[in-house]
Amino acid sequence: MNANESRSGFDAGLIRRYDGRGPRYTSYPTALQFTPSVGAHEYEQNAMESNARALPLSLYVHVPFCHQLCYYCGCNKIVTRNEARVTRYLNALHREIALQGALFDRSRQVEQLHFGGGTPTYLDPAQLGDLFRVLRQYFSLDDSDERQYSIEVDPRTVDRNRLEELAALGFNRLSLGIQDFDPRVQRAVNRIQALSDVHTLVEDARRTGFGSISFDLIYGLPHQSLESFDRTLSRTLDIRPERLSVYNYAHLPERFKGQRMIREADLPDSDTKLAILGRTVERLTDAGYVYIGMDHFALPDDELAEAQRDGSLQRNFQGYSTHWHCDLIGLGVSSIGSIGNVYAQNTVSTQDYEERIERGELAVAKGLSVDSDDQLRAAVIQSLMCYDKLSYADFNARFDIDFERYFASELERLADMQADELLERDSDGLKILPRGRYLLRNIAMTFDRYLDSGPVRQFSKAI
């Protein structure tokens, strides 16, 4: 451990040295490789073939609407109060559920369900109730305690009654967009939510039976300082959510119009961001959270930490997730599914989405059918990002290869990282060392065969 390194292995100098743009590997290959070669027809065929494998299902439902714009936002969302627009979208979503539901055997249970956005709780109880009625009509939803049904909640839109309605529908996990508790930061990003309201909401959620509550925080927002974020961390630790994601704000005003409302002069510099990240790691690990990897932390008895221990953790489009064995169906505009060896993404235009569905077609606009090399590399990246290690023998048996020969040039390119003690390599395999855990994507990038052919500029930086 050098003088700059903390007990957790967080080394600010090293992170600065390796900082650069790179994928977050919520999939491999990344969505940048998707092309129109996978459309509705290919998706349909692949979906029907998947019934022979009879894997359980995971559903992602995208609700793109928000009442108000948060200036930092880079999501696919529609800020509107136009009810007709919402009704049009919901009608299309109902039809898409019917079209997709017809492709999958009813015996395949939906073990995992996630409502994301936008703001899913933009929908009123009747609209959400209708959506669930249609989901239940076409898919076998799981009513057992083992189900993981989560919803992203804007704390400004939900009270105790609303929580009870969500629980009655079947949700048992909540994800709250907190970002920062500091009123000055909240004003600068146009997202004002009182600490007391969040406290009350979490207490009510626990009383209502929500098993795991997750907070999103963002560092790099205007007016943040090490001291101000430290206070946000203290308030977060008082509430002690089961999971925490702490993201870096990527300021890209040329791509996201709303970000032009943020004054560049108010943003913390990279030294401050790095100090905030270091303090976050230190405080959360001191408070008993397990660092899962790539911005995610969980209490040791949370399912995410358990999945990391028992080998069922995976990276997917929501970050880290359990239930690695499910086929994932994306419903709604821009949503991404992953079925067998095929990724498929719905069109990102709401108008296009509604028109395609209106014509009775699926809204798949692009995707990728992964080849055996992609599958192998995806498994390598998954192993490193989820479990911090990789066994040659496991890969040789699973993929019928000689790992060291297949990846000879990649292993050679890891030499500098080995010298920097990010990882260890011996005759059995690779092992990520504590200081390498904060540079997982740099290590994973060594195994990405597409990086040279694509514009790395499109990816975000760690700091």
Ligand code: SF4
């Ligand atoms: S951050 Fe969430 S609530 Fe805010 S505008 Fe973006 S999607 Fe909507």
